[in-house]
Amino acid sequence: MRVVIVGGGAGGLSTASNIRKHDKDADIKVITRDKHVAYSPCAIPYVMCGEVECFDDIVMHRPEDYRERNIDILTETEVEAIDPQKKTVTYRGKDGLREIPYDVLVLATGGSPFIPPVEGTDLEGVFTIRTLTDGERITEWASKSKRAVVVGAGLIGLEIAYGLLRMGLEVTVTEMLPQIVPRSLDPDMAAIVQGYLEEKGIRVILGKALDRIVGDERVEGVVVGDECLEADLVVLATGVRPETKLARMAGCEIGQWAVKVNDRMQTSVPDIYAVGDCVEVYDAVTGFRTQSPLGSTAVRQARVAAKNIVGMDARFRPVLNAMVSKIGELEFGAVGLTEVMALQNGIKVVSGKKRALTKARYYPGAERIDVKMICDLRGRIIGCQMVAKERVAERVDTMSLAISQGLTCSELSETEFSYAPPVSMVIDPIILAAEDACEKLKRVNGRPQD
């Protein structure tokens, strides 16, 4: 079996590794336009802020490592054509143009940064952030800069902003929407994260669109609303658009957001699979199509695609977009719908909220934790958000399991959690938030206490 994989990110390489795990003989080739493979793009901000020592550290494998496992990697190589009838891929690499046949093709083309259609985005000192090379270039430029503006207060924008802050720059983040992290957090929870960033020294400007970037050859400032922010470094973290060009070329059906795949990760074209940021998925709560541009999603999809490619059976299930981030000492995470998203989807909800502690009250180092739990009016949990200086990630996972199992806040509140003073409260903050949701539900539903 000849497998050609386009894309050397988490989706592409995990597909390659997982095919190899199940099939010792498959002929596997990965083609990527990137110079590096097998690095963790999520970790770029942590190199910038000095928590990880250098960019080399986040490269987990070299192409040679894959070659040892008989996976051929072509870097700095661009796929120029796909012929789904002849089943061939044409690419331009170091040795010119070549056409190769495939039995199975996997599109793991990822996404590309969205560049706002305003003046000045092509000035020197204006960057987008997607690849390791982007990270290296920003870091180098930052080392000669004083003032940075990050446009976009999503996860990547904030993580990069903090990285630049730690490099000693004066940093402003601007966001068109009236809150930060709008894809994952409700305004009330986002405000807690924003407070932390501001306390650390990042200026946050909300509700103002990027008007233009100014400068001669090099960037000198950013105009948002009626204010011009001085800047010698600008990072556009204004979202990522799925890379669907090759899929379109191959005739794959494109859905509402990206390449359409079934639950085996097959596109509409026979023998062409797609995984990662370039595909659309289903939301486990609403049933609607959505995007899930997360490394963890790409890896899970890759595992499903690989199994199906080698003839095993595996299905990719609708997503809850469980996410977590750590900025400085602050961890925040979310899973399922926010209250805002629920309302936008016509789902009436109550939100259980609790501010509690991560350890027994008297225990040194106990940190504040905020939990918000979104439930529909039958009590079914459909989302949860958390912010604390420790122990958020695994609680998000617990909530992901609870939501995927269709638990109600009342059922969750009866669940048995572990306890020891140095690591938890005797009643977990999650349980307390679930109880708060139960109380609110009773009031909303007008039922007497039972």
Add this chain to the structure above:
Amino acid sequence: MRVVIVGGGAGGLSTASNIRKHDKDADIKVITRDKHVAYSPCAIPYVMCGEVECFDDIVMHRPEDYRERNIDILTETEVEAIDPQKKTVTYRGKDGLREIPYDVLVLATGGSPFIPPVEGTDLEGVFTIRTLTDGERITEWASKSKRAVVVGAGLIGLEIAYGLLRMGLEVTVTEMLPQIVPRSLDPDMAAIVQGYLEEKGIRVILGKALDRIVGDERVEGVVVGDECLEADLVVLATGVRPETKLARMAGCEIGQWAVKVNDRMQTSVPDIYAVGDCVEVYDAVTGFRTQSPLGSTAVRQARVAAKNIVGMDARFRPVLNAMVSKIGELEFGAVGLTEVMALQNGIKVVSGKKRALTKARYYPGAERIDVKMICDLRGRIIGCQMVAKERVAERVDTMSLAISQGLTCSELSETEFSYAPPVSMVIDPIILAAEDACEKLKRVNGRPQD
């Protein structure tokens, strides 16, 4: 409504507080033989090892705090008789013998340390550990001691042993069984914890029963097997027996292990409830009666009892005994059955095992984590154990939810977990252990890969 609660531990006081929460008018009296109330006995070892500054810190409320909420607390008071016909309680306190009536009586009498029937347990310098006063006495004695022997390698024994080590003593732990923490961990997982303790300098002697304690007036040594260990301090951490004397006196049915209650925490005698270490519960996996001597269980039972006492409906469900402990930097936890317990119950199992990391591989501070997941031959998860230097507690909670929902290892392996390099691996160690269990299950069931 006149409520009399016997016992000032987690079970008794949580019952009192929760009744007050739901009923502003109830007349609530708590009677305890202890001098202190509302302290965290689980935290005693952490005071000894210096992580919590002093014993006062772990006292969360004074009797006056309860009195402000109109809950009357009688300390250093012993209940001498219960008359379930007349519905009275007779106690001896600071002002002599008194008889008071009750409408509802709650027995939260806890447990008392088991003292092995050998010579020398009454020598000076030999302690049991249950109350804050025990903790203070041991700490004081330890400050003048050089060599300690802790008899019993359960959680409390090990935590105290580590506390004494940190106080500068030379510490030996002896255990009759061939492994430490036999109630929660399998031998292979226990060995990891033991390795850590030994590395810190604690000597562990396994598979040898306490023969006798020697000394003149004061303890001088402990004989286990054919060895005499020099000791000027001995702690008997040889388990706790449920305190059922008052329950028997009141005519409450006693079960296999302790006071029998229904799922509303009612004993067999009308208007007498019981909660905490003095009652027996049902095991959620086996369905058999068992004990759950955990503070978290007592609090959950108290909440159920309180609701039923004030006329609301609440049920206490069978337990999984989710537990976690932290000794030094090492966190370990467990939920459900161990492999050994499963086999003792006639349940054939496979055990998924994984040694992985708590963060991305390249991230500084990534710690080793060991996960063991026990599944029956249909794949249903019935237990899980974990050891790592961080982030164990919440993973235990995730597994508690998975087990209580009846998940199979295959279902769990498809669950969406969150990911960020500083806080997790892109595929969580739990998922990897579940996958290992799936693989082993296929081999055991002789089914082809699917």
